[in-house]
Amino acid sequence: MGLTGGLKYPKLExxxxxxxxxxxxxxxxxxARSHSVFPFTYGLACCAIEMLSSGFARFDIARxxxxxxxxxxxxxxxxxxxxxxxxxxxxxxxRLYDQMAEPKWVIAMGAxxxxxxxxxxxxxxxxxxxxxxxxxxxxxGCPPRPExxxxxxxxxxxxxxxxxxxxxxxxxxxxx
Amino acid sequence: xxxxxxxxxxSLDDLAARVAxxxxxxxxxVSIQEPDTIVAxxxxxxLHPVAxxxxxxxxxxxxxxxxxxAVDYRTHFESVYHLYSYATNTYLEVHVEVPRAKAVVExxxxxxxxxDWHEREAWDMMGIRYEGHPDLRRILLKDDWIGHPLRxxxxxxxxxxxxx
Numbered sequence: 001m002g003l004t005g006g007l008k009y010p011k012l013e014x015x016x017x018x019x020x021x022x023x024x025x026x027x028x029x030x031x032a033r034s035h036s037v038f039p040f041t042y043g044l045a046c047c048a049i050e051m052l053s054s055g056f057a058r059f060d061i062a063r064x065x066x067x068x069x070x071x072x073x074x075x076x077x078x079x080x081x082x083x084x085x086x087x088x089x090x091x092x093x094x095r096l097y098d099q100m101a102e103p104k105w106v107i108a109m110g111a112x113x114x115x116x117x118x119x120x121x122x123x124x125x126x127x128x129x130x131x132x133x134x135x136x137x138x139x140x141g142c143p144p145r146p147e148x149x150x151x152x153x154x155x156x157x158x159x160x161x162x163x164x165x166x167x168x169x170x171x172x173x174x175x176x
Numbered sequence: 177x178x179x180x181x182x183x184x185x186x187s188l189d190d191l192a193a194r195v196a197x198x199x200x201x202x203x204x205x206v207s208i209q210e211p212d213t214i215v216a217x218x219x220x221x222x223l224h225p226v227a228x229x230x231x232x233x234x235x236x237x238x239x240x241x242x243x244x245x246a247v248d249y250r251t252h253f254e255s256v257y258h259l260y261s262y263a264t265n266t267y268l269e270v271h272v273e274v275p276r277a278k279a280v281v282e283x284x285x286x287x288x289x290x291x292d293w294h295e296r297e298a299w300d301m302m303g304i305r306y307e308g309h310p311d312l313r314r315i316l317l318k319d320d321w322i323g324h325p326l327r328x329x330x331x332x333x334x335x336x337x338x339x340x
Contacts, residue, residue, distance in 0.1 A: 123330075
């Protein structure tokens, strides 16, 4: 796979205003961002146990360069919402999300963060964190195993690697 | 001075008899629940003085409050105090009937400080107001929540769910 993890230089004609510098900058930035994601420790319930165990040696999230869990939103670019979001937590979660610096991503880990899960329609439960903040990757499971979290992180990597400083042309956006 | 658990050795029957005698006319329907629990009922208005005496009893003092439960029986509420006595190593369950129309009980925070958060939770979930509580705020739900969700007649309002 090599150092760049399969990243390819975007073609000049993919861009509306072809520019050598931005094409290369995209590659470098996407490579750096996708391989050193700083997750925000947002453990709310039992999913947090799986998230934390994925940080330890047995599963070892460091293999993907994402082991630097931070307890402050200001040093993070990925919020892993691991657990049930309730009505009292929702405004707090929104505020912490707003405090994260761009670019930022959100993973909804487990059934609760995805849809409310087993507590769906409970009187104090928000039916999915996507009601509060935009979500990039949903991971099913109750709770998902660390391997499932890793698959979610790899999907997020693919998403990050498609980012660009310049707006792609309509043709490039449709994948032609 | 350390507390020796179970230093007072009394059979549960003897203990129940002694409690019933000590609180004659106050604790009613005293019964035992094997292996280690005495169950009794108490009138709402007598709660605070009786609780004080239960806490201060010589020898067999119920000096620890394990938790407070709140029950909705539709016709009335019940505030249930689960007490524990280190000296006798037994439990005492005091059932206090609370009328639905006026769900107000006197606080026992000043007797057992552990009651603080339990009374707040009972207020939050069941809407039983504990008079004299130093800080009777909601503990689990948002401060501006409307209603008390564990009541049998609770109706969930859209105002409680801004994130839909």
